Amino acid sequence: MFGWHWLIEWQTPYEFHGHLIDKVLAEEKTPYQHIMLVEFTRFGRGLIIDGKVQSTLFDEYIYHELLVHPLLLSLPTPPTNVLILGGGEGATLREVLKYKSVKKVTMVDIDDKVIEFARKYLYEWHQGAFDDKRTNLIIGDGYKFVEETKEKYDAVILDLTDPIKDSTSYKLYTKEFYEKLKRILNEKGGIVTQATSPSFSLEVYVTIYNTIKDVFKEASASYTYMASFDGLWGFVYGGVRPDLISENEINTRIEERIDGQLRFYDGYSHKVSFSLPKNIKNEFKKITKISTDEDPIYVPA
Secondary structure, eight states: OEEEEEEEEEEETTEEEEEEEEEEEEEEEOSSOEEEEEEETTTEEEEEETTEEEEETTTHHHHHHHHHHHHHHHSSSOOSEEEEEEOTTSHHHHHHTTBTTOOEEEEEESOHHHHHHHHHHOHHHHTTGGGSTTEEEEESOHHHHHHHOOOOEEEEEEEOOOOOTTSSSGGGGSHHHHHHHHHTEEEEEEEEEEOOOTTTOHHHHHHHHHHHHHHHSOEEEEEEEEGGGTEEEEEEEESSOGGGSOHHHHHHHHHHHBOSOOSSOSHHHHHHHTOOOHHHHHHHHHOOOOOOSSSOOOOOO
16 A cells, blocks of 8 residues: 555557556445545545546646536526536535535436545545535436436536446447437536547547537537646537637626635636637547447547
């Protein structure tokens, strides 16, 4: 449990990144995935699932703020009922609960061990969000939950592991699943998903965008640099157009809707995150693939 270790994280079949680990805090192979809680030399405490860094104390707030706030601030009326699929660390839940209007957040995660580890080791992530009276925490299959729920939601946030072949998440990136999400949204509701890395899996990022746009018609994409992922990371939004909201309007809505501090996200970072460079925008024109149950898109393992 103590001493130096190296995490060798494969980004493509042709390259990997090495992360020095000072201490392994906990490790377990569950029926769903291999989980590790560690202290990285550079990034501090971090969660690793199936050999891939999920988040670190160093920059988790950048990922989680950009995942949550462009969606919720782009809704025409403040959200009251939100669904999160995944997000076991509790940080996505933390950000949603900052909204004054939110009355209920249902969070569905398939692996209770991730929640257990988060409660014990990742307080900086969840900051007590699991015990908020507005939180409805469910351990279960997100796909099945969406198929069976009778509720309607203002927003659905997909904080998932990457769509690696045979993983628990890959079906949650398909046209068929997005159609199921559309049916449980309130009118003028929207979704967001983490969309992998434009640096290492650009085709996957673009295909997720194409698939969401095919279902919702309205879609937009953002990205940011994540040091702990050693590259760009992407997000895709459906049913809403955060990219059309001005810097000033974002700042106004933050003041009106949010109770609590944001460390990364504001009107300026919103504008920058949605300003995709020319080379990435060109890929949106070239790649037309849609992810379906019969032909899903995968990140190289």
